[in-house]
Amino acid sequence: MKMHPDQVDISAGTVAALVASQFPEWRALPIVPVPSDGTVNALFRLGDDIVLRFPLRPAAGEERRQELADEQENARRVRRHVPLPVPEPLGLGRPGPGYPGFWSLSRWIPGRTVTPREMGDPDVFAADLAGFVTAVHAIDTEGRVWNGRSRGGPLHLADAEVRQALRASGRLTDTGRLARIWDECRDAPAGAGPGVWLHGDLMPGNLLVRDGRLAAVIDLGAMAVGDPAVDLMPAWNLLPASARETYRRALAVDDATWQRGRGWALVQAIMALPYYVDTNPAMAATARHTLDALLA
Structure with a gap:
Protein backbone atom coordinates (compact mmCIF):
# COMPACT_ATOMS: atom_id res chain seq x y z
CA MET A 1 0.00 0.00 0.00
CA TRP A 108 27.24 5.87 2.27
CA ILE A 109 27.55 6.09 6.08
CA PRO A 110 27.69 2.73 7.88
CA GLY A 111 25.43 2.26 10.88
CA ARG A 112 22.03 1.07 11.99
CA THR A 113 18.93 3.16 12.61
CA VAL A 114 18.62 3.75 16.34
CA THR A 115 16.06 1.88 18.42
CA PRO A 116 15.81 1.74 22.22
CA ARG A 117 17.48 -1.69 22.05
CA GLU A 118 20.31 -0.39 19.84
CA MET A 119 20.91 2.75 21.90
CA GLY A 120 23.33 1.47 24.50
CA ASP A 121 23.52 3.84 27.47
CA PRO A 122 20.63 6.32 26.96
CA ASP A 123 22.35 9.09 28.93
CA VAL A 124 25.51 8.80 26.85
CA PHE A 125 23.41 8.78 23.69
CA ALA A 126 21.49 11.88 24.86
CA ALA A 127 24.74 13.71 25.63
CA ASP A 128 26.22 12.80 22.23
CA LEU A 129 23.07 13.98 20.44
CA ALA A 130 23.07 17.21 22.45
CA GLY A 131 26.66 17.81 21.38
CA PHE A 132 25.64 17.50 17.74
CA VAL A 133 22.64 19.80 18.22
CA THR A 134 24.72 22.39 20.08
CA ALA A 135 27.20 22.46 17.21
CA VAL A 136 24.47 22.88 14.59
CA HIS A 137 22.79 25.68 16.54
CA ALA A 138 26.12 27.51 16.83
CA ILE A 139 26.69 27.73 13.05
CA ASP A 140 26.58 31.31 11.80
CA THR A 141 23.22 32.01 10.13
CA GLU A 142 24.73 34.97 8.23
CA GLY A 143 21.56 36.94 8.81
CA ARG A 144 19.11 34.28 7.67
CA VAL A 145 15.72 34.09 9.36
CA TRP A 146 12.85 31.61 9.29
CA ASN A 147 11.80 31.05 5.67
CA GLY A 148 8.06 30.94 6.34
CA ARG A 149 7.70 27.30 5.24
CA SER A 150 9.83 24.92 7.28
CA ARG A 151 9.54 23.84 10.89
CA GLY A 152 10.77 26.51 13.25
CA GLY A 153 8.26 29.34 12.96
CA PRO A 154 5.66 30.37 15.54
CA LEU A 155 3.84 27.31 16.85
CA HIS A 156 0.41 28.92 16.62
CA LEU A 157 0.67 28.78 12.81
CA ALA A 158 0.23 24.99 13.07
CA ASP A 159 -2.94 25.24 15.13
CA ALA A 160 -5.45 24.48 12.37
CA GLU A 161 -3.50 21.44 11.13
CA VAL A 162 -3.01 20.10 14.66
CA ARG A 163 -6.71 20.38 15.44
CA GLN A 164 -7.62 18.65 12.19
CA ALA A 165 -5.20 15.82 13.01
CA LEU A 166 -6.62 15.55 16.52
CA ARG A 167 -10.10 15.14 15.07
CA ALA A 168 -8.78 12.39 12.78
CA SER A 169 -7.12 10.58 15.70
CA GLY A 170 -10.03 10.19 18.08
CA ARG A 171 -9.86 6.39 18.00
CA LEU A 172 -6.07 6.28 18.04
CA THR A 173 -5.01 8.24 21.12
CA ASP A 174 -6.23 10.43 23.99
CA THR A 175 -7.00 13.49 21.90
CA GLY A 176 -8.72 15.35 24.75
CA ARG A 177 -5.59 15.44 26.89
CA LEU A 178 -3.40 16.09 23.87
CA ALA A 179 -5.53 19.10 22.93
CA ARG A 180 -4.92 20.57 26.38
CA ILE A 181 -1.19 19.92 26.09
CA TRP A 182 -1.21 21.55 22.67
CA ASP A 183 -2.88 24.68 24.04
CA GLU A 184 -0.16 25.00 26.68
CA CYS A 185 2.65 24.49 24.19
CA ARG A 186 1.19 26.73 21.50
CA ASP A 187 0.89 29.60 23.97
CA ALA A 188 4.42 29.26 25.42
CA PRO A 189 6.48 32.46 25.13
CA ALA A 190 8.32 32.74 21.84
CA GLY A 191 12.10 32.63 21.74
CA ALA A 192 14.18 35.76 21.43
CA GLY A 193 16.24 36.50 18.35
CA PRO A 194 16.02 35.56 14.66
CA GLY A 195 16.60 31.82 15.16
CA VAL A 196 19.43 29.34 14.67
CA TRP A 197 20.33 26.65 12.18
CA LEU A 198 18.25 23.52 12.87
CA HIS A 199 18.53 19.94 11.73
CA GLY A 200 14.75 20.08 11.78
CA ASP A 201 13.94 16.36 11.55
CA LEU A 202 15.64 14.49 14.40
CA MET A 203 13.54 11.38 14.07
CA PRO A 204 14.91 7.96 15.08
CA GLY A 205 15.24 7.01 11.42
CA ASN A 206 17.74 9.82 10.90
CA LEU A 207 20.05 8.78 13.75
CA LEU A 208 22.57 6.01 13.11
CA VAL A 209 24.32 3.97 15.80
CA ARG A 210 27.32 1.68 15.96
CA ASP A 211 28.17 -0.32 19.07
CA GLY A 212 25.39 1.48 20.96
CA ARG A 213 26.78 4.98 20.36
CA LEU A 214 25.44 7.71 18.10
CA ALA A 215 27.52 7.35 14.92
CA ALA A 216 25.98 9.77 12.40
CA VAL A 217 23.04 12.06 11.72
CA ILE A 218 21.51 11.87 8.26
CA ASP A 219 18.80 13.48 6.11
CA LEU A 220 19.29 17.25 6.10
CA GLY A 221 16.24 17.90 3.92
CA ALA A 222 14.44 19.81 6.68
CA MET A 223 17.44 21.94 7.70
CA ALA A 224 16.56 25.62 8.03
CA VAL A 225 16.88 28.59 10.38
CA GLY A 226 14.24 28.79 13.10
CA ASP A 227 13.25 28.10 16.68
CA PRO A 228 15.85 25.87 18.42
CA ALA A 229 12.97 24.11 20.20
CA VAL A 230 12.38 22.05 17.03
CA ASP A 231 15.50 20.00 17.72
CA LEU A 232 14.18 18.95 21.12
CA MET A 233 11.85 16.41 19.49
CA PRO A 234 14.07 13.38 20.33
CA ALA A 235 13.31 14.00 24.01
CA TRP A 236 9.88 12.51 23.33
CA ASN A 237 10.17 10.56 20.07
CA LEU A 238 13.09 8.43 21.30
CA LEU A 239 14.69 9.06 24.69
CA PRO A 240 13.47 7.48 27.94
CA ALA A 241 12.45 9.89 30.71
CA SER A 242 15.80 9.84 32.54
CA ALA A 243 17.79 10.55 29.38
CA ARG A 244 15.24 13.21 28.43
CA GLU A 245 16.46 15.24 31.41
CA THR A 246 20.08 14.58 30.42
CA TYR A 247 19.32 15.98 26.96
CA ARG A 248 17.64 19.05 28.45
CA ARG A 249 20.51 19.78 30.84
CA ALA A 250 23.14 19.33 28.14
CA LEU A 251 21.34 21.87 25.95
CA ALA A 252 20.67 24.27 28.85
CA VAL A 253 17.04 24.64 27.77
CA ASP A 254 14.78 27.08 29.61
CA ASP A 255 11.15 26.33 30.49
CA ALA A 256 9.59 28.19 27.57
CA THR A 257 11.85 26.54 24.99
CA TRP A 258 11.18 23.12 26.54
CA GLN A 259 7.46 23.74 26.29
CA ARG A 260 7.77 24.72 22.64
CA GLY A 261 9.84 21.57 22.08
CA ARG A 262 6.94 19.52 23.46
CA GLY A 263 4.73 21.36 21.02
CA TRP A 264 6.93 20.52 18.04
CA ALA A 265 7.02 16.86 19.07
CA LEU A 266 3.22 16.89 19.28
CA VAL A 267 2.86 18.58 15.88
CA GLN A 268 4.99 15.96 14.15
CA ALA A 269 3.42 12.97 15.89
CA ILE A 270 -0.25 13.88 15.73
CA MET A 271 0.00 14.72 12.04
CA ALA A 272 1.89 11.49 11.29
CA LEU A 273 -0.30 9.08 13.26
CA PRO A 274 -3.55 9.22 11.26
CA TYR A 275 -1.71 9.67 7.96
CA TYR A 276 0.58 6.63 8.33
CA VAL A 277 -1.44 4.36 10.62
CA ASP A 278 -2.35 2.02 7.74
CA THR A 279 0.63 2.50 5.42
CA ASN A 280 3.79 2.84 7.53
CA PRO A 281 3.67 0.88 10.80
CA ALA A 282 7.11 2.05 11.91
CA MET A 283 6.27 5.73 11.48
CA ALA A 284 2.92 5.24 13.21
CA ALA A 285 4.66 3.43 16.08
CA THR A 286 7.08 6.34 16.52
CA ALA A 287 4.14 8.73 16.56
CA ARG A 288 2.39 6.65 19.24
CA HIS A 289 5.60 6.50 21.28
CA THR A 290 5.92 10.29 21.08
CA LEU A 291 2.34 10.96 22.09
CA ASP A 292 2.51 8.45 24.94
CA ALA A 293 5.65 10.21 26.22
CA LEU A 294 3.86 13.57 26.09
CA LEU A 295 0.89 12.13 27.93
CA ALA A 296 2.96 10.43 30.66
Whole structure:
Protein backbone atom coordinates (compact mmCIF):
# COMPACT_ATOMS: atom_id res chain seq x y z
CA MET A 1 0.00 0.00 0.00
CA LYS A 2 1.39 3.39 -1.00
CA MET A 3 1.93 6.06 1.67
CA HIS A 4 1.15 8.98 -0.64
CA PRO A 5 -1.43 9.21 -3.43
CA ASP A 6 1.17 10.63 -5.82
CA GLN A 7 3.96 8.24 -4.85
CA VAL A 8 5.88 6.51 -7.65
CA ASP A 9 7.64 3.15 -7.68
CA ILE A 10 11.18 2.87 -8.99
CA SER A 11 13.03 -0.34 -9.80
CA ALA A 12 16.71 -1.18 -9.51
CA GLY A 13 16.74 -1.57 -13.30
CA THR A 14 15.53 1.99 -13.79
CA VAL A 15 18.10 3.24 -11.30
CA ALA A 16 20.86 1.35 -13.12
CA ALA A 17 19.89 2.94 -16.43
CA LEU A 18 19.83 6.43 -14.91
CA VAL A 19 23.26 5.94 -13.33
CA ALA A 20 24.70 4.55 -16.57
CA SER A 21 23.51 7.52 -18.60
CA GLN A 22 24.27 10.30 -16.11
CA PHE A 23 27.21 8.95 -14.09
CA PRO A 24 28.95 6.52 -16.46
CA GLU A 25 32.03 6.32 -14.22
CA TRP A 26 29.89 4.29 -11.79
CA ARG A 27 27.88 2.25 -14.30
CA ALA A 28 29.60 -1.02 -13.40
CA LEU A 29 28.81 -0.83 -9.67
CA PRO A 30 26.02 -3.05 -8.32
CA ILE A 31 22.75 -1.44 -7.25
CA VAL A 32 20.81 -2.78 -4.27
CA PRO A 33 17.56 -1.37 -2.80
CA VAL A 34 17.92 -0.28 0.83
CA PRO A 35 14.95 -1.17 3.06
CA SER A 36 13.67 1.94 4.79
CA ASP A 37 10.69 3.15 6.81
CA GLY A 38 11.30 6.67 5.52
CA THR A 39 8.44 8.64 4.06
CA VAL A 40 10.28 10.90 1.59
CA ASN A 41 12.83 8.91 -0.41
CA ALA A 42 13.46 5.49 -1.90
CA LEU A 43 17.06 4.49 -1.20
CA PHE A 44 19.48 2.45 -3.29
CA ARG A 45 23.05 1.53 -2.49
CA LEU A 46 25.49 1.94 -5.37
CA GLY A 47 28.55 -0.19 -4.77
CA ASP A 48 29.93 -0.03 -1.25
CA ASP A 49 30.30 3.72 -0.84
CA ILE A 50 27.35 5.55 -2.43
CA VAL A 51 23.67 5.93 -1.55
CA LEU A 52 21.11 7.20 -4.07
CA ARG A 53 17.99 9.00 -2.83
CA PHE A 54 14.94 9.16 -5.10
CA PRO A 55 12.04 11.29 -3.83
CA LEU A 56 8.88 9.17 -3.67
CA ARG A 57 7.01 12.18 -5.05
CA PRO A 58 9.29 13.21 -7.92
CA ALA A 59 9.30 16.63 -9.49
CA ALA A 60 11.20 17.96 -12.48
CA GLY A 61 10.83 21.68 -11.85
CA GLU A 62 13.53 24.10 -10.83
CA GLU A 63 12.06 24.35 -7.32
CA ARG A 64 12.76 20.66 -6.61
CA ARG A 65 16.24 20.85 -8.12
CA GLN A 66 16.97 23.81 -5.87
CA GLU A 67 15.62 21.98 -2.81
CA LEU A 68 18.03 19.11 -3.37
CA ALA A 69 20.89 21.49 -4.16
CA ASP A 70 20.18 23.41 -0.95
CA GLU A 71 20.16 20.17 1.04
CA GLN A 72 23.57 19.29 -0.34
CA GLU A 73 24.90 22.77 0.35
CA ASN A 74 23.63 22.51 3.92
CA ALA A 75 25.48 19.20 4.27
CA ARG A 76 28.69 20.87 3.16
CA ARG A 77 28.08 23.68 5.62
CA VAL A 78 27.26 21.45 8.57
CA ARG A 79 29.97 18.83 8.18
CA ARG A 80 32.67 21.45 8.86
CA HIS A 81 31.25 22.16 12.32
CA VAL A 82 29.72 19.04 13.85
CA PRO A 83 31.34 16.21 15.83
CA LEU A 84 29.59 13.42 13.89
CA PRO A 85 29.40 12.41 10.23
CA VAL A 86 26.58 13.79 8.07
CA PRO A 87 25.92 12.92 4.42
CA GLU A 88 28.71 13.90 2.03
CA PRO A 89 27.17 15.11 -1.27
CA LEU A 90 28.41 13.47 -4.46
CA GLY A 91 26.07 14.86 -7.09
CA LEU A 92 22.55 15.50 -8.36
CA GLY A 93 20.75 13.31 -10.86
CA ARG A 94 18.29 14.57 -13.47
CA PRO A 95 14.92 13.27 -14.66
CA GLY A 96 15.21 10.41 -17.11
CA PRO A 97 13.38 7.41 -18.55
CA GLY A 98 11.36 5.74 -15.80
CA TYR A 99 11.80 8.49 -13.22
CA PRO A 100 10.41 12.01 -13.80
CA GLY A 101 12.34 13.95 -11.17
CA PHE A 102 15.63 15.08 -9.69
CA TRP A 103 17.51 12.78 -7.31
CA SER A 104 20.70 12.87 -5.28
CA LEU A 105 23.87 10.93 -4.52
CA SER A 106 25.80 10.91 -1.22
CA ARG A 107 28.55 8.95 0.46
CA TRP A 108 27.24 5.87 2.27
CA ILE A 109 27.55 6.09 6.08
CA PRO A 110 27.69 2.73 7.88
CA GLY A 111 25.43 2.26 10.88
CA ARG A 112 22.03 1.07 11.99
CA THR A 113 18.93 3.16 12.61
CA VAL A 114 18.62 3.75 16.34
CA THR A 115 16.06 1.88 18.42
CA PRO A 116 15.81 1.74 22.22
CA ARG A 117 17.48 -1.69 22.05
CA GLU A 118 20.31 -0.39 19.84
CA MET A 119 20.91 2.75 21.90
CA GLY A 120 23.33 1.47 24.50
CA ASP A 121 23.52 3.84 27.47
CA PRO A 122 20.63 6.32 26.96
CA ASP A 123 22.35 9.09 28.93
CA VAL A 124 25.51 8.80 26.85
CA PHE A 125 23.41 8.78 23.69
CA ALA A 126 21.49 11.88 24.86
CA ALA A 127 24.74 13.71 25.63
CA ASP A 128 26.22 12.80 22.23
CA LEU A 129 23.07 13.98 20.44
CA ALA A 130 23.07 17.21 22.45
CA GLY A 131 26.66 17.81 21.38
CA PHE A 132 25.64 17.50 17.74
CA VAL A 133 22.64 19.80 18.22
CA THR A 134 24.72 22.39 20.08
CA ALA A 135 27.20 22.46 17.21
CA VAL A 136 24.47 22.88 14.59
CA HIS A 137 22.79 25.68 16.54
CA ALA A 138 26.12 27.51 16.83
CA ILE A 139 26.69 27.73 13.05
CA ASP A 140 26.58 31.31 11.80
CA THR A 141 23.22 32.01 10.13
CA GLU A 142 24.73 34.97 8.23
CA GLY A 143 21.56 36.94 8.81
CA ARG A 144 19.11 34.28 7.67
CA VAL A 145 15.72 34.09 9.36
CA TRP A 146 12.85 31.61 9.29
CA ASN A 147 11.80 31.05 5.67
CA GLY A 148 8.06 30.94 6.34
CA ARG A 149 7.70 27.30 5.24
CA SER A 150 9.83 24.92 7.28
CA ARG A 151 9.54 23.84 10.89
CA GLY A 152 10.77 26.51 13.25
CA GLY A 153 8.26 29.34 12.96
CA PRO A 154 5.66 30.37 15.54
CA LEU A 155 3.84 27.31 16.85
CA HIS A 156 0.41 28.92 16.62
CA LEU A 157 0.67 28.78 12.81
CA ALA A 158 0.23 24.99 13.07
CA ASP A 159 -2.94 25.24 15.13
CA ALA A 160 -5.45 24.48 12.37
CA GLU A 161 -3.50 21.44 11.13
CA VAL A 162 -3.01 20.10 14.66
CA ARG A 163 -6.71 20.38 15.44
CA GLN A 164 -7.62 18.65 12.19
CA ALA A 165 -5.20 15.82 13.01
CA LEU A 166 -6.62 15.55 16.52
CA ARG A 167 -10.10 15.14 15.07
CA ALA A 168 -8.78 12.39 12.78
CA SER A 169 -7.12 10.58 15.70
CA GLY A 170 -10.03 10.19 18.08
CA ARG A 171 -9.86 6.39 18.00
CA LEU A 172 -6.07 6.28 18.04
CA THR A 173 -5.01 8.24 21.12
CA ASP A 174 -6.23 10.43 23.99
CA THR A 175 -7.00 13.49 21.90
CA GLY A 176 -8.72 15.35 24.75
CA ARG A 177 -5.59 15.44 26.89
CA LEU A 178 -3.40 16.09 23.87
CA ALA A 179 -5.53 19.10 22.93
CA ARG A 180 -4.92 20.57 26.38
CA ILE A 181 -1.19 19.92 26.09
CA TRP A 182 -1.21 21.55 22.67
CA ASP A 183 -2.88 24.68 24.04
CA GLU A 184 -0.16 25.00 26.68
CA CYS A 185 2.65 24.49 24.19
CA ARG A 186 1.19 26.73 21.50
CA ASP A 187 0.89 29.60 23.97
CA ALA A 188 4.42 29.26 25.42
CA PRO A 189 6.48 32.46 25.13
CA ALA A 190 8.32 32.74 21.84
CA GLY A 191 12.10 32.63 21.74
CA ALA A 192 14.18 35.76 21.43
CA GLY A 193 16.24 36.50 18.35
CA PRO A 194 16.02 35.56 14.66
CA GLY A 195 16.60 31.82 15.16
CA VAL A 196 19.43 29.34 14.67
CA TRP A 197 20.33 26.65 12.18
CA LEU A 198 18.25 23.52 12.87
CA HIS A 199 18.53 19.94 11.73
CA GLY A 200 14.75 20.08 11.78
CA ASP A 201 13.94 16.36 11.55
CA LEU A 202 15.64 14.49 14.40
CA MET A 203 13.54 11.38 14.07
CA PRO A 204 14.91 7.96 15.08
CA GLY A 205 15.24 7.01 11.42
CA ASN A 206 17.74 9.82 10.90
CA LEU A 207 20.05 8.78 13.75
CA LEU A 208 22.57 6.01 13.11
CA VAL A 209 24.32 3.97 15.80
CA ARG A 210 27.32 1.68 15.96
CA ASP A 211 28.17 -0.32 19.07
CA GLY A 212 25.39 1.48 20.96
CA ARG A 213 26.78 4.98 20.36
CA LEU A 214 25.44 7.71 18.10
CA ALA A 215 27.52 7.35 14.92
CA ALA A 216 25.98 9.77 12.40
CA VAL A 217 23.04 12.06 11.72
CA ILE A 218 21.51 11.87 8.26
CA ASP A 219 18.80 13.48 6.11
CA LEU A 220 19.29 17.25 6.10
CA GLY A 221 16.24 17.90 3.92
CA ALA A 222 14.44 19.81 6.68
CA MET A 223 17.44 21.94 7.70
CA ALA A 224 16.56 25.62 8.03
CA VAL A 225 16.88 28.59 10.38
CA GLY A 226 14.24 28.79 13.10
CA ASP A 227 13.25 28.10 16.68
CA PRO A 228 15.85 25.87 18.42
CA ALA A 229 12.97 24.11 20.20
CA VAL A 230 12.38 22.05 17.03
CA ASP A 231 15.50 20.00 17.72
CA LEU A 232 14.18 18.95 21.12
CA MET A 233 11.85 16.41 19.49
CA PRO A 234 14.07 13.38 20.33
CA ALA A 235 13.31 14.00 24.01
CA TRP A 236 9.88 12.51 23.33
CA ASN A 237 10.17 10.56 20.07
CA LEU A 238 13.09 8.43 21.30
CA LEU A 239 14.69 9.06 24.69
CA PRO A 240 13.47 7.48 27.94
CA ALA A 241 12.45 9.89 30.71
CA SER A 242 15.80 9.84 32.54
CA ALA A 243 17.79 10.55 29.38
CA ARG A 244 15.24 13.21 28.43
CA GLU A 245 16.46 15.24 31.41
CA THR A 246 20.08 14.58 30.42
CA TYR A 247 19.32 15.98 26.96
CA ARG A 248 17.64 19.05 28.45
CA ARG A 249 20.51 19.78 30.84
CA ALA A 250 23.14 19.33 28.14
CA LEU A 251 21.34 21.87 25.95
CA ALA A 252 20.67 24.27 28.85
CA VAL A 253 17.04 24.64 27.77
CA ASP A 254 14.78 27.08 29.61
CA ASP A 255 11.15 26.33 30.49
CA ALA A 256 9.59 28.19 27.57
CA THR A 257 11.85 26.54 24.99
CA TRP A 258 11.18 23.12 26.54
CA GLN A 259 7.46 23.74 26.29
CA ARG A 260 7.77 24.72 22.64
CA GLY A 261 9.84 21.57 22.08
CA ARG A 262 6.94 19.52 23.46
CA GLY A 263 4.73 21.36 21.02
CA TRP A 264 6.93 20.52 18.04
CA ALA A 265 7.02 16.86 19.07
CA LEU A 266 3.22 16.89 19.28
CA VAL A 267 2.86 18.58 15.88
CA GLN A 268 4.99 15.96 14.15
CA ALA A 269 3.42 12.97 15.89
CA ILE A 270 -0.25 13.88 15.73
CA MET A 271 0.00 14.72 12.04
CA ALA A 272 1.89 11.49 11.29
CA LEU A 273 -0.30 9.08 13.26
CA PRO A 274 -3.55 9.22 11.26
CA TYR A 275 -1.71 9.67 7.96
CA TYR A 276 0.58 6.63 8.33
CA VAL A 277 -1.44 4.36 10.62
CA ASP A 278 -2.35 2.02 7.74
CA THR A 279 0.63 2.50 5.42
CA ASN A 280 3.79 2.84 7.53
CA PRO A 281 3.67 0.88 10.80
CA ALA A 282 7.11 2.05 11.91
CA MET A 283 6.27 5.73 11.48
CA ALA A 284 2.92 5.24 13.21
CA ALA A 285 4.66 3.43 16.08
CA THR A 286 7.08 6.34 16.52
CA ALA A 287 4.14 8.73 16.56
CA ARG A 288 2.39 6.65 19.24
CA HIS A 289 5.60 6.50 21.28
CA THR A 290 5.92 10.29 21.08
CA LEU A 291 2.34 10.96 22.09
CA ASP A 292 2.51 8.45 24.94
CA ALA A 293 5.65 10.21 26.22
CA LEU A 294 3.86 13.57 26.09
CA LEU A 295 0.89 12.13 27.93
CA ALA A 296 2.96 10.43 30.66
